[in-house]
Amino acid sequence: MRGNRSEGRLWRWRRNPLRRRTDVVEAWSMLVLWTVVLVGGTLAGLMTAHAAVQASARERAERHAVAAVVLADVPRATTDVGNAYRMMTEVRWAAPDGTSRTGRTLVKRGTESGATITVWQNDRGALTPQPTGATEGAVEAAFSAAVPHWPSPAPLWASALSPGGVSTRGASPGGPRSGS
Template identity: 50%
Template sequence: MARRAGVWLWRWRRNPLRRTSDVVEAWLLLVAWVLAVAGGVLAGVLTAGAMHQAAERVRAESHPVPAVVTQEATRGAVRPVGGALGWGTVRWTDANGSAHTGRTRVPVSATPGARVTVWTNGQGTLVPSPASPADIAFQTTLGGLWAGSTTVGVVIGGAKLARTRLDRRRFAQWDEEWARVDTPWGWKTG
Protein backbone atom coordinates (compact mmCIF):
# COMPACT_ATOMS: atom_id res chain seq x y z
CA MET A 1 0.00 0.00 0.00
CA ALA A 2 2.83 2.43 0.81
CA ARG A 3 4.44 1.69 -2.54
CA ARG A 4 1.17 2.44 -4.33
CA ALA A 5 0.90 5.81 -2.52
CA GLY A 6 4.46 6.57 -3.58
CA VAL A 7 3.52 5.98 -7.21
CA TRP A 8 0.61 8.38 -6.92
CA LEU A 9 2.65 11.05 -5.12
CA TRP A 10 5.82 10.95 -7.25
CA ARG A 11 5.35 14.55 -8.40
CA TRP A 12 5.58 15.79 -4.80
CA ARG A 13 8.83 14.03 -3.86
CA ARG A 14 12.32 15.18 -4.71
CA ASN A 15 13.46 13.32 -7.78
CA PRO A 16 16.22 14.08 -10.31
CA LEU A 17 13.83 13.27 -13.16
CA ARG A 18 11.06 15.55 -11.89
CA ARG A 19 10.65 18.70 -13.93
CA THR A 20 9.06 22.02 -13.08
CA SER A 21 6.16 21.12 -15.36
CA ASP A 22 5.58 17.98 -13.25
CA VAL A 23 5.24 20.10 -10.11
CA VAL A 24 2.96 22.54 -11.93
CA GLU A 25 0.83 19.61 -13.10
CA ALA A 26 0.60 18.21 -9.57
CA TRP A 27 -0.60 21.53 -8.18
CA LEU A 28 -2.95 21.98 -11.12
CA LEU A 29 -4.57 18.61 -10.49
CA LEU A 30 -4.90 19.24 -6.77
CA VAL A 31 -6.46 22.67 -7.26
CA ALA A 32 -8.73 21.36 -10.04
CA TRP A 33 -10.11 18.53 -7.90
CA VAL A 34 -10.67 20.80 -4.91
CA LEU A 35 -12.39 23.40 -7.10
CA ALA A 36 -14.44 20.75 -8.89
CA VAL A 37 -15.75 19.20 -5.69
CA ALA A 38 -16.26 22.42 -3.72
CA GLY A 39 -17.44 24.43 -6.71
CA GLY A 40 -19.80 21.71 -7.90
CA VAL A 41 -21.42 21.36 -4.49
CA LEU A 42 -21.63 25.13 -4.01
CA ALA A 43 -23.08 25.74 -7.49
CA GLY A 44 -25.62 22.95 -7.03
CA VAL A 45 -26.77 24.15 -3.61
CA LEU A 46 -26.98 27.81 -4.66
CA THR A 47 -28.86 26.99 -7.87
CA ALA A 48 -31.32 24.69 -6.10
CA GLY A 49 -31.89 27.33 -3.41
CA ALA A 50 -32.49 30.10 -5.94
CA MET A 51 -34.87 27.95 -7.96
CA HIS A 52 -36.75 26.93 -4.81
CA GLN A 53 -37.12 30.55 -3.67
CA ALA A 54 -38.37 31.64 -7.11
CA ALA A 55 -40.90 28.81 -7.28
CA GLU A 56 -42.14 29.51 -3.74
CA ARG A 57 -42.45 33.22 -4.55
CA VAL A 58 -44.57 32.40 -7.61
CA ARG A 59 -46.61 30.01 -5.50
CA ALA A 60 -47.15 32.65 -2.79
CA GLU A 61 -48.19 35.30 -5.34
CA SER A 62 -50.69 33.02 -7.11
CA HIS A 63 -54.22 32.83 -5.77
CA PRO A 64 -57.08 30.52 -6.79
CA VAL A 65 -60.18 32.46 -7.80
CA PRO A 66 -63.62 31.09 -8.77
CA ALA A 67 -64.59 32.01 -12.33
CA VAL A 68 -67.44 31.43 -14.76
CA VAL A 69 -66.89 30.14 -18.30
CA THR A 70 -68.33 32.66 -20.79
CA GLN A 71 -67.26 30.96 -24.02
CA GLU A 72 -66.69 27.25 -24.74
CA ALA A 73 -63.13 26.01 -24.89
CA THR A 74 -61.55 25.27 -28.23
CA ARG A 75 -60.79 21.59 -28.71
CA GLY A 76 -57.54 19.76 -29.41
CA ALA A 77 -55.27 21.33 -26.82
CA VAL A 78 -53.70 19.50 -23.89
CA ARG A 79 -54.73 16.17 -22.39
CA PRO A 80 -53.56 16.10 -18.76
CA VAL A 81 -54.48 13.42 -16.22
CA GLY A 82 -57.83 15.04 -15.39
CA GLY A 83 -59.08 15.29 -18.99
CA ALA A 84 -58.71 17.45 -22.09
CA LEU A 85 -58.09 21.17 -21.71
CA GLY A 86 -58.64 23.93 -24.22
CA TRP A 87 -58.54 27.72 -24.36
CA GLY A 88 -61.74 29.23 -23.02
CA THR A 89 -62.93 32.67 -21.97
CA VAL A 90 -63.74 33.15 -18.29
CA ARG A 91 -65.03 35.96 -16.07
CA TRP A 92 -63.96 36.45 -12.45
CA THR A 93 -64.07 39.06 -9.73
CA ASP A 94 -60.91 39.96 -7.82
CA ALA A 95 -60.60 40.70 -4.10
CA ASN A 96 -61.48 44.42 -4.47
CA GLY A 97 -64.65 43.65 -6.48
CA SER A 98 -63.39 44.44 -9.99
CA ALA A 99 -64.71 42.17 -12.74
CA HIS A 100 -62.20 40.74 -15.21
CA THR A 101 -62.43 38.66 -18.37
CA GLY A 102 -59.62 36.62 -19.92
CA ARG A 103 -58.64 33.45 -21.75
CA THR A 104 -57.18 30.50 -19.89
CA ARG A 105 -57.10 26.71 -20.01
CA VAL A 106 -60.42 25.16 -19.02
CA PRO A 107 -61.85 21.66 -19.40
CA VAL A 108 -63.17 21.13 -22.94
CA SER A 109 -66.37 19.76 -21.41
CA ALA A 110 -67.07 23.10 -19.63
CA THR A 111 -70.04 24.92 -21.14
CA PRO A 112 -70.85 28.63 -20.75
CA GLY A 113 -72.01 29.23 -17.19
CA ALA A 114 -69.89 26.43 -15.71
CA ARG A 115 -67.84 27.27 -12.66
CA VAL A 116 -64.05 26.70 -12.78
CA THR A 117 -61.08 27.75 -10.65
CA VAL A 118 -58.46 30.01 -12.22
CA TRP A 119 -55.21 31.36 -10.81
CA THR A 120 -54.36 35.06 -10.63
CA ASN A 121 -51.39 37.07 -9.40
CA GLY A 122 -51.48 40.09 -7.09
CA GLN A 123 -52.58 42.41 -9.95
CA GLY A 124 -55.56 40.22 -10.86
CA THR A 125 -53.94 38.89 -14.04
CA LEU A 126 -54.46 35.28 -15.06
CA VAL A 127 -51.40 33.09 -14.49
CA PRO A 128 -50.75 29.35 -14.89
CA SER A 129 -51.41 27.24 -11.83
CA PRO A 130 -48.30 27.08 -9.62
CA ALA A 131 -46.18 23.97 -9.36
CA SER A 132 -46.94 21.54 -6.56
CA PRO A 133 -44.41 21.12 -3.73
CA ALA A 134 -43.37 17.77 -5.23
CA ASP A 135 -42.81 19.38 -8.64
CA ILE A 136 -40.82 22.19 -7.04
CA ALA A 137 -38.62 19.69 -5.19
CA PHE A 138 -38.05 17.69 -8.38
CA GLN A 139 -37.21 20.76 -10.48
CA THR A 140 -34.87 22.28 -7.90
CA THR A 141 -33.08 18.96 -7.45
CA LEU A 142 -32.56 18.60 -11.19
CA GLY A 143 -31.44 22.23 -11.47
CA GLY A 144 -28.93 21.78 -8.66
CA LEU A 145 -27.57 18.57 -10.16
CA TRP A 146 -27.27 20.19 -13.57
CA ALA A 147 -25.45 23.26 -12.20
CA GLY A 148 -23.11 21.14 -10.07
CA SER A 149 -22.32 18.77 -12.93
CA THR A 150 -21.70 21.64 -15.31
CA THR A 151 -19.33 23.29 -12.85
CA VAL A 152 -17.40 20.06 -12.36
CA GLY A 153 -17.22 19.54 -16.13
CA VAL A 154 -15.93 23.04 -16.78
CA VAL A 155 -13.26 22.80 -14.08
CA ILE A 156 -12.08 19.32 -15.10
CA GLY A 157 -12.18 20.33 -18.79
CA GLY A 158 -10.04 23.37 -18.04
CA ALA A 159 -7.57 21.23 -16.11
CA LYS A 160 -7.43 18.74 -18.98
CA LEU A 161 -6.72 21.56 -21.41
CA ALA A 162 -3.93 22.88 -19.17
CA ARG A 163 -2.46 19.37 -18.88
CA THR A 164 -2.51 19.03 -22.66
CA ARG A 165 -0.53 22.25 -22.97
CA LEU A 166 1.93 21.02 -20.34
CA ASP A 167 2.34 17.74 -22.24
CA ARG A 168 3.08 19.61 -25.47
CA ARG A 169 5.68 21.66 -23.66
CA ARG A 170 7.26 18.50 -22.19
CA PHE A 171 7.36 16.82 -25.61
CA ALA A 172 9.09 19.88 -27.07
CA GLN A 173 11.64 19.80 -24.22
CA TRP A 174 12.25 16.09 -24.79
CA ASP A 175 12.81 16.73 -28.51
CA GLU A 176 15.39 19.40 -27.69
CA GLU A 177 17.16 17.12 -25.20
CA TRP A 178 17.24 14.21 -27.66
CA ALA A 179 18.69 16.51 -30.31
CA ARG A 180 21.50 17.49 -27.90
CA VAL A 181 22.12 13.86 -26.85
CA ASP A 182 22.09 12.45 -30.40
CA THR A 183 24.54 14.96 -31.85
CA PRO A 184 27.56 13.97 -29.65
CA TRP A 185 26.97 10.31 -30.46
CA GLY A 186 27.22 11.11 -34.15
CA TRP A 187 23.87 9.79 -35.32
CA LYS A 188 20.20 10.79 -35.26
CA THR A 189 17.39 8.57 -34.01
CA GLY A 190 14.66 10.11 -36.18
Template identity: 50%
Template sequence: MSGKRHLWRWRSNPLRRREDVLEAWMMLAVWAVVVLVGAVVAPLAFHAAEHRFAQQRAVRHPVRAVLTTDAPQGVTARWSPDGRVRDTVRWVAPDGTSRTGDTLVDPGLPRGTTVHLWQDDRGRLVTTAPTDRAEGHVEAGLLAAGAAVAAAAPVLGAGAFARARLDRRRLALWDREWDLVGPR
Protein backbone atom coordinates in the same frame (compact mmCIF):
# COMPACT_ATOMS: atom_id res chain seq x y z
CA MET B 1 5.23 4.47 3.56
CA SER B 2 3.03 2.76 0.93
CA GLY B 3 0.20 5.17 1.78
CA LYS B 4 2.43 8.10 0.94
CA ARG B 5 3.43 6.47 -2.30
CA HIS B 6 -0.23 6.01 -3.21
CA LEU B 7 -1.01 9.64 -2.52
CA TRP B 8 1.86 10.93 -4.64
CA ARG B 9 2.83 8.27 -7.14
CA TRP B 10 5.22 10.44 -9.17
CA ARG B 11 7.36 11.76 -6.32
CA SER B 12 10.21 9.21 -6.52
CA ASN B 13 9.65 7.64 -9.92
CA PRO B 14 12.84 7.91 -12.02
CA LEU B 15 10.72 8.14 -15.19
CA ARG B 16 8.75 11.14 -13.96
CA ARG B 17 9.08 14.23 -16.07
CA ARG B 18 8.57 17.84 -15.13
CA GLU B 19 5.35 17.80 -17.20
CA ASP B 20 4.01 14.87 -15.17
CA VAL B 21 4.46 16.74 -11.91
CA LEU B 22 2.97 19.88 -13.46
CA GLU B 23 -0.03 17.86 -14.66
CA ALA B 24 -0.56 16.31 -11.22
CA TRP B 25 -0.53 19.71 -9.50
CA MET B 26 -2.71 21.20 -12.20
CA MET B 27 -5.35 18.46 -11.91
CA LEU B 28 -5.30 18.79 -8.13
CA ALA B 29 -5.92 22.53 -8.53
CA VAL B 30 -8.67 21.98 -11.12
CA TRP B 31 -10.57 19.56 -8.90
CA ALA B 32 -10.12 21.81 -5.86
CA VAL B 33 -11.62 24.72 -7.83
CA VAL B 34 -14.45 22.50 -9.11
CA VAL B 35 -15.35 21.45 -5.57
CA LEU B 36 -15.10 25.03 -4.32
CA VAL B 37 -17.23 26.40 -7.18
CA GLY B 38 -19.82 23.68 -6.65
CA ALA B 39 -19.90 24.35 -2.90
CA VAL B 40 -20.57 28.04 -3.55
CA VAL B 41 -22.88 27.92 -6.58
CA ALA B 42 -25.15 25.01 -5.58
CA PRO B 43 -26.47 26.53 -2.32
CA LEU B 44 -26.92 29.93 -3.98
CA ALA B 45 -28.95 28.38 -6.81
CA PHE B 46 -30.93 26.23 -4.38
CA HIS B 47 -31.91 29.19 -2.20
CA ALA B 48 -32.73 31.37 -5.22
CA ALA B 49 -35.05 28.68 -6.62
CA GLU B 50 -36.64 28.09 -3.21
CA HIS B 51 -37.23 31.84 -2.87
CA ARG B 52 -38.82 32.00 -6.32
CA PHE B 53 -41.14 29.08 -5.54
CA ALA B 54 -42.10 30.66 -2.20
CA GLN B 55 -42.92 33.90 -4.04
CA GLN B 56 -45.17 31.92 -6.40
CA ARG B 57 -46.98 30.34 -3.47
CA ALA B 58 -47.46 33.78 -1.87
CA VAL B 59 -48.94 35.55 -4.92
CA ARG B 60 -50.88 32.80 -6.72
CA HIS B 61 -54.36 32.04 -5.45
CA PRO B 62 -57.08 29.62 -6.57
CA VAL B 63 -60.15 31.15 -8.17
CA ARG B 64 -63.43 29.79 -9.49
CA ALA B 65 -64.27 30.99 -12.97
CA VAL B 66 -67.39 30.48 -15.07
CA LEU B 67 -67.38 29.73 -18.80
CA THR B 68 -69.12 32.51 -20.72
CA THR B 69 -69.59 30.39 -23.88
CA ASP B 70 -69.77 26.71 -24.74
CA ALA B 71 -66.26 25.29 -25.04
CA PRO B 72 -65.52 24.03 -28.57
CA GLN B 73 -65.55 20.29 -29.21
CA GLY B 74 -62.37 18.61 -30.42
CA VAL B 75 -59.61 20.19 -32.46
CA THR B 76 -60.03 23.86 -33.32
CA ALA B 77 -57.79 26.82 -34.03
CA ARG B 78 -57.94 27.50 -30.28
CA TRP B 79 -56.71 24.02 -29.34
CA SER B 80 -53.63 23.18 -27.22
CA PRO B 81 -51.28 20.16 -27.42
CA ASP B 82 -52.68 18.66 -24.19
CA GLY B 83 -56.16 18.36 -25.75
CA ARG B 84 -57.72 21.34 -24.01
CA VAL B 85 -59.31 24.25 -25.85
CA ARG B 86 -59.16 27.98 -25.26
CA ASP B 87 -62.38 29.60 -24.12
CA THR B 88 -63.55 32.76 -22.36
CA VAL B 89 -64.19 32.73 -18.62
CA ARG B 90 -65.36 35.25 -16.01
CA TRP B 91 -63.99 35.42 -12.46
CA VAL B 92 -63.77 37.82 -9.52
CA ALA B 93 -60.36 39.41 -8.85
CA PRO B 94 -59.00 39.89 -5.31
CA ASP B 95 -60.11 43.55 -5.41
CA GLY B 96 -63.73 42.45 -6.04
CA THR B 97 -63.95 43.46 -9.70
CA SER B 98 -65.36 41.09 -12.30
CA ARG B 99 -62.84 40.05 -14.95
CA THR B 100 -63.04 38.13 -18.22
CA GLY B 101 -60.27 36.44 -20.13
CA ASP B 102 -59.27 33.39 -22.13
CA THR B 103 -57.89 30.20 -20.64
CA LEU B 104 -57.54 26.51 -21.51
CA VAL B 105 -60.47 24.28 -20.52
CA ASP B 106 -61.61 20.76 -21.31
CA PRO B 107 -63.40 20.54 -24.67
CA GLY B 108 -67.18 20.41 -24.80
CA LEU B 109 -67.93 22.07 -21.44
CA PRO B 110 -71.25 23.96 -21.54
CA ARG B 111 -71.62 27.65 -20.83
CA GLY B 112 -71.94 28.37 -17.09
CA THR B 113 -69.63 25.52 -16.02
CA THR B 114 -67.38 26.40 -13.08
CA VAL B 115 -63.67 25.77 -13.65
CA HIS B 116 -60.89 26.08 -11.08
CA LEU B 117 -58.01 28.34 -12.13
CA TRP B 118 -55.16 30.32 -10.58
CA GLN B 119 -54.75 34.08 -10.43
CA ASP B 120 -52.05 36.41 -9.15
CA ASP B 121 -52.48 39.24 -6.63
CA ARG B 122 -53.58 41.60 -9.41
CA GLY B 123 -56.36 39.30 -10.58
CA ARG B 124 -54.60 38.14 -13.75
CA LEU B 125 -54.93 34.47 -14.68
CA VAL B 126 -51.73 32.47 -14.49
CA THR B 127 -51.18 29.29 -16.46
CA THR B 128 -50.04 26.99 -13.66
CA ALA B 129 -50.55 26.38 -9.99
CA PRO B 130 -47.68 27.43 -7.75
CA THR B 131 -45.01 24.82 -7.15
CA ASP B 132 -45.77 23.09 -3.86
CA ARG B 133 -43.14 22.84 -1.14
CA ALA B 134 -42.05 19.22 -1.78
CA GLU B 135 -41.88 19.61 -5.54
CA GLY B 136 -40.08 22.91 -5.02
CA HIS B 137 -37.37 21.20 -2.96
CA VAL B 138 -36.81 18.61 -5.68
CA GLU B 139 -36.75 21.20 -8.48
CA ALA B 140 -34.47 23.49 -6.47
CA GLY B 141 -32.10 20.58 -5.89
CA LEU B 142 -32.02 19.74 -9.58
CA LEU B 143 -31.48 23.38 -10.49
CA ALA B 144 -28.67 23.62 -7.93
CA ALA B 145 -26.97 20.53 -9.33
CA GLY B 146 -27.30 21.89 -12.86
CA ALA B 147 -25.91 25.26 -11.82
CA ALA B 148 -22.94 23.61 -10.10
CA VAL B 149 -22.18 21.53 -13.20
CA ALA B 150 -22.56 24.56 -15.47
CA ALA B 151 -20.26 26.64 -13.25
CA ALA B 152 -17.67 23.85 -13.05
CA ALA B 153 -17.71 23.06 -16.78
CA PRO B 154 -15.41 25.94 -17.83
CA VAL B 155 -12.88 24.95 -15.15
CA LEU B 156 -12.96 21.33 -16.30
CA GLY B 157 -12.70 22.48 -19.92
CA ALA B 158 -9.67 24.63 -19.11
CA GLY B 159 -8.10 21.68 -17.30
CA ALA B 160 -8.71 19.40 -20.28
CA PHE B 161 -7.23 22.01 -22.62
CA ALA B 162 -4.15 22.38 -20.41
CA ARG B 163 -3.72 18.59 -20.27
CA ALA B 164 -3.93 18.41 -24.05
CA ARG B 165 -1.22 21.08 -24.31
CA LEU B 166 0.95 19.13 -21.86
CA ASP B 167 0.40 15.94 -23.88
CA ARG B 168 1.52 17.75 -27.05
CA ARG B 169 4.56 19.03 -25.20
CA ARG B 170 5.39 15.54 -23.92
CA LEU B 171 5.06 14.08 -27.41
CA ALA B 172 7.30 16.81 -28.85
CA LEU B 173 9.94 16.06 -26.19
CA TRP B 174 9.64 12.37 -26.93
CA ASP B 175 10.11 13.03 -30.66
CA ARG B 176 13.25 15.09 -29.94
CA GLU B 177 14.67 12.36 -27.72
CA TRP B 178 13.83 9.71 -30.31
CA ASP B 179 15.67 11.71 -32.96
CA LEU B 180 18.75 11.67 -30.69
CA VAL B 181 18.74 7.97 -29.75
CA GLY B 182 16.56 6.28 -32.36
CA PRO B 183 17.70 4.28 -35.40
CA ARG B 184 19.29 6.22 -38.26
Protein backbone atom coordinates in the same frame (compact mmCIF):
# COMPACT_ATOMS: atom_id res chain seq x y z
CA MET C 1 6.60 -6.04 -14.31
CA ARG C 2 3.59 -5.24 -12.21
CA GLY C 3 4.05 -2.11 -10.18
CA ASN C 4 2.00 -0.75 -7.38
CA ARG C 5 -0.91 1.16 -8.93
CA SER C 6 -0.87 3.83 -6.24
CA GLU C 7 2.74 4.62 -7.13
CA GLY C 8 1.74 5.14 -10.76
CA ARG C 9 -0.98 7.59 -9.83
CA LEU C 10 1.12 9.54 -7.38
CA TRP C 11 4.39 9.52 -9.28
CA ARG C 12 4.47 13.32 -9.37
CA TRP C 13 4.51 13.46 -5.57
CA ARG C 14 7.25 10.96 -4.78
CA ARG C 15 10.93 11.79 -4.59
CA ASN C 16 12.61 10.96 -7.86
CA PRO C 17 15.87 12.25 -9.32
CA LEU C 18 14.16 12.53 -12.73
CA ARG C 19 11.28 14.63 -11.41
CA ARG C 20 11.33 18.08 -12.94
CA ARG C 21 10.17 21.30 -11.38
CA THR C 22 7.41 21.51 -14.01
CA ASP C 23 6.12 18.10 -12.85
CA VAL C 24 5.68 19.43 -9.32
CA VAL C 25 4.03 22.65 -10.59
CA GLU C 26 1.69 20.59 -12.77
CA ALA C 27 0.75 18.30 -9.89
CA TRP C 28 -0.02 21.19 -7.53
CA SER C 29 -1.91 23.04 -10.27
CA MET C 30 -4.12 20.02 -10.92
CA LEU C 31 -4.75 19.56 -7.20
CA VAL C 32 -5.78 23.21 -6.82
CA LEU C 33 -7.88 23.08 -10.01
CA TRP C 34 -9.84 19.99 -8.95
CA THR C 35 -10.35 21.39 -5.46
CA VAL C 36 -11.78 24.61 -6.92
CA VAL C 37 -13.99 22.65 -9.33
CA LEU C 38 -15.39 20.40 -6.60
CA VAL C 39 -15.93 23.13 -4.02
CA GLY C 40 -17.17 25.67 -6.58
CA GLY C 41 -19.52 23.17 -8.20
CA THR C 42 -20.97 22.19 -4.85
CA LEU C 43 -21.51 25.83 -3.86
CA ALA C 44 -23.05 26.65 -7.25
CA GLY C 45 -25.41 23.67 -6.93
CA LEU C 46 -26.47 24.67 -3.43
CA MET C 47 -27.06 28.28 -4.49
CA THR C 48 -29.09 27.12 -7.50
CA ALA C 49 -31.23 24.84 -5.34
CA HIS C 50 -31.81 27.63 -2.81
CA ALA C 51 -32.83 30.07 -5.56
CA ALA C 52 -35.23 27.52 -7.09
CA VAL C 53 -36.88 26.87 -3.71
CA GLN C 54 -37.24 30.62 -3.12
CA ALA C 55 -38.76 31.16 -6.59
CA SER C 56 -41.25 28.36 -5.98
CA ALA C 57 -42.23 29.79 -2.59
CA ARG C 58 -42.58 33.28 -4.09
CA GLU C 59 -44.90 31.87 -6.79
CA ARG C 60 -47.09 30.23 -4.17
CA ALA C 61 -47.27 33.46 -2.14
CA GLU C 62 -48.09 35.71 -5.12
CA ARG C 63 -50.67 33.55 -6.90
CA HIS C 64 -54.15 32.82 -5.60
CA ALA C 65 -56.85 30.39 -6.72
CA VAL C 66 -60.20 31.92 -7.59
CA ALA C 67 -63.47 30.58 -9.01
CA ALA C 68 -64.24 31.59 -12.59
CA VAL C 69 -67.32 31.10 -14.75
CA VAL C 70 -66.98 29.75 -18.29
CA LEU C 71 -68.73 32.15 -20.69
CA ALA C 72 -69.12 29.89 -23.75
CA ASP C 73 -69.57 26.17 -24.39
CA VAL C 74 -66.31 24.37 -25.13
CA PRO C 75 -66.71 21.77 -27.91
CA ARG C 76 -65.86 18.16 -27.13
CA ALA C 77 -62.49 16.79 -28.25
CA THR C 78 -62.34 14.90 -31.52
CA THR C 79 -58.88 13.46 -30.82
CA ASP C 80 -56.73 12.58 -27.83
CA VAL C 81 -53.49 13.87 -29.37
CA GLY C 82 -51.39 16.54 -27.67
CA ASN C 83 -53.25 19.33 -25.93
CA ALA C 84 -56.55 18.50 -27.66
CA TYR C 85 -58.35 17.87 -24.37
CA ARG C 86 -58.16 21.59 -23.48
CA MET C 87 -59.11 24.71 -25.39
CA MET C 88 -58.77 28.47 -24.89
CA THR C 89 -62.07 30.08 -23.94
CA GLU C 90 -63.45 33.17 -22.22
CA VAL C 91 -63.95 33.11 -18.45
CA ARG C 92 -65.09 35.68 -15.87
CA TRP C 93 -63.69 35.96 -12.34
CA ALA C 94 -63.51 38.45 -9.48
CA ALA C 95 -60.23 40.34 -9.04
CA PRO C 96 -58.82 40.98 -5.54
CA ASP C 97 -60.26 44.51 -5.62
CA GLY C 98 -63.76 43.08 -6.26
CA THR C 99 -64.07 44.09 -9.91
CA SER C 100 -65.24 41.59 -12.47
CA ARG C 101 -62.58 40.53 -14.98
CA THR C 102 -62.84 38.65 -18.26
CA GLY C 103 -60.01 36.78 -19.93
CA ARG C 104 -59.03 33.66 -21.85
CA THR C 105 -57.65 30.49 -20.33
CA LEU C 106 -57.34 26.80 -21.14
CA VAL C 107 -60.50 24.90 -20.22
CA LYS C 108 -61.24 21.19 -20.41
CA ARG C 109 -63.11 20.27 -23.57
CA GLY C 110 -66.79 19.54 -23.08
CA THR C 111 -67.19 22.18 -20.36
CA GLU C 112 -70.53 23.93 -20.66
CA SER C 113 -71.25 27.64 -20.43
CA GLY C 114 -71.90 28.71 -16.82
CA ALA C 115 -69.69 25.99 -15.32
CA THR C 116 -67.38 27.03 -12.49
CA ILE C 117 -63.66 26.30 -12.82
CA THR C 118 -60.60 27.27 -10.81
CA VAL C 119 -58.15 29.77 -12.27
CA TRP C 120 -55.06 31.39 -10.75
CA GLN C 121 -54.48 35.12 -10.50
CA ASN C 122 -51.76 37.40 -9.17
CA ASP C 123 -52.29 40.27 -6.71
CA ARG C 124 -53.34 42.60 -9.57
CA GLY C 125 -56.05 40.19 -10.76
CA ALA C 126 -54.30 39.03 -13.95
CA LEU C 127 -54.53 35.35 -14.89
CA THR C 128 -51.36 33.35 -14.23
CA PRO C 129 -50.35 29.70 -14.47
CA GLN C 130 -50.86 27.53 -11.42
CA PRO C 131 -47.89 27.93 -9.05
CA THR C 132 -45.37 25.15 -8.55
CA GLY C 133 -46.28 22.99 -5.55
CA ALA C 134 -43.89 22.53 -2.63
CA THR C 135 -42.93 18.97 -3.60
CA GLU C 136 -42.67 19.81 -7.27
CA GLY C 137 -40.52 22.84 -6.38
CA ALA C 138 -38.19 20.72 -4.25
CA VAL C 139 -37.74 18.19 -7.06
CA GLU C 140 -37.12 20.99 -9.55
CA ALA C 141 -34.56 22.53 -7.19
CA ALA C 142 -32.76 19.21 -6.77
CA PHE C 143 -32.57 18.62 -10.52
CA SER C 144 -31.45 22.16 -11.30
CA ALA C 145 -28.72 21.87 -8.67
CA ALA C 146 -27.58 18.42 -9.81
CA VAL C 147 -27.47 19.06 -13.55
CA PRO C 148 -24.41 21.03 -14.65
CA HIS C 149 -25.19 24.11 -16.72
CA TRP C 150 -22.36 23.94 -19.21
CA PRO C 151 -22.40 26.35 -22.14
CA SER C 152 -24.41 24.68 -24.87
CA PRO C 153 -22.69 23.85 -28.16
CA ALA C 154 -26.06 24.29 -29.93
CA PRO C 155 -25.12 27.66 -31.50
CA LEU C 156 -22.06 25.99 -33.02
CA TRP C 157 -24.16 23.14 -34.40
CA ALA C 158 -26.75 25.57 -35.73
CA SER C 159 -24.12 27.54 -37.64
CA ALA C 160 -22.57 24.36 -39.02
CA LEU C 161 -25.95 22.98 -40.16
CA SER C 162 -27.43 26.18 -41.59
CA PRO C 163 -27.12 26.93 -45.32
CA GLY C 164 -23.67 28.18 -46.18
CA GLY C 165 -22.43 27.46 -42.65
CA VAL C 166 -23.66 30.89 -41.50
CA SER C 167 -25.91 31.30 -38.49
CA THR C 168 -29.38 32.46 -39.45
CA ARG C 169 -30.22 33.81 -36.00
CA GLY C 170 -31.78 37.23 -36.42
CA ALA C 171 -32.01 36.93 -40.19
CA SER C 172 -35.14 37.99 -42.03
CA PRO C 173 -37.62 35.23 -42.98
CA GLY C 174 -36.56 35.53 -46.63
CA GLY C 175 -32.98 34.61 -45.75
CA PRO C 176 -29.86 36.62 -44.97
CA ARG C 177 -29.86 40.15 -46.37
CA SER C 178 -27.20 41.13 -48.82
CA GLY C 179 -25.24 44.23 -48.00
CA SER C 180 -26.16 47.17 -50.19
